[in-house]
Amino acid sequence: MTHASMNPITEDDIANFLVNTPDFFDRHAELLATVKLTSPHGQRAVSLQERQAEMLREKIKGLEMRMMDMMRHGTENEVLMAHLQRWVKSLLMNPIARDLPRAVAEGIQNEFAVPQVVIKLWDVAEPFQIEAFVAGVTDSAKAFAAALTTPYVGPNQAFEAVTWLVEPSAAQSVALIALRATREQDTPRTAVEQPVVGLLVLASPDPERYFAGMGTDFIERLGDLASAALTSLR
Template sequence: MSSQTPESAPTGATLDEQQVLDYLRAHPDLLRRHQDVLAALDVPHQSGEGAVSLIEYQVAILREEARELSQRLDHLLYIARDNDRVAEQLHRFTLELLAADDLEGALVALRDGLRQDFRADVVQVLLIGNDLAAAGVPVLAADDPEALQLEEHFPGSTPVLGHFDVDRFGLIFGDQAEGLASVAVIPLDEPPLRGFIAIGSRDPERYHDEQGTIFLGQLGALVARVLRRALPGERA
């Protein structure tokens, strides 16, 4: 029966470490490609002149991660503050609409509020219906070709945002379309009232099809209810 002394025992750990060292020497960019491993290493802070130690590299990585986290936090804070601003504007806008005595006053409050608080360059209100006695806004008969085109281009109840062609800008804004680069079209659906609010902007990035529409949908529901109540014979 033979025995092994400590000197003759297998040195698996030493061999494994040597294999790792050999691999690192053969692939000097390995830790750069796997920075999560680098950040977890425990390395003494020793480096020769002109060299950057691993711990210094770790610190640089952590600083970059901290910078990215700080940017994300700043972005979230900006969104939160912007949401607060929009909520305050919508509250003020709602009060102005509710204070209107008639349809004409509601339309004035609508246009002024959208221009002042929501940076609208042009506001157009289009109502569709055969029996709408509305003052101060275009009223189209339900079978009017222009009304049919509007219904075809903007079906349903979801706001539509983006960059339209010249013909569609002209259909919505008429002679006010010149210079407009983006638009939000908000359906109004509060029977017997049916129509659209169109908000035009000269900024091509103001409204685009990747934006959310929840806020604009809520705005449209609010305006539709106020305008419907302001129609002659509809006020409760």
């Protein structure tokens, strides 16, 4: 019995031989024209060159799709930044302090297509303590807001803050963002230690608009900008 019959050549042996013998096809170039492979687009046999061309086309198509995704996301970001700029610009141009909470809420609602938005504040200066944006806030709501180290996003769980909306029953998913004091004298070591002075509520009838686990970076930025815009009320 020969050694070859005891240890038959396997596909791995052939693959290893070809990988480790790069000049094999230099010596047997005629084989390249006769090798046939199965095409992934049906069961027809194609030449090695055709299969390589198909693989290259598939790779190019994948790269094109990735490029299109990058361009689409880039365009979406540009549009988002344009809306953000318009919103901030409108707040900077508003000279009446008591109108700012309404301007913040309406700007978010219009620029970012949020069906319902409301703001409630506390610890405001005496001239503003009779305003609607201060009324109806309980100690329980203040404690809830103070406990938010990051925005809450997810289903409406009968939050008190949702009752501040014009149509509470239409709020299926919500984002609740704590508004923090941003005056220099209010700023301790970290942003999360700044005292909470209000709550921004975003609500949608779409139960998937705000969901647990979604990214909240942009929502947090809205809250930070809103907090800064409302500083004059304190």
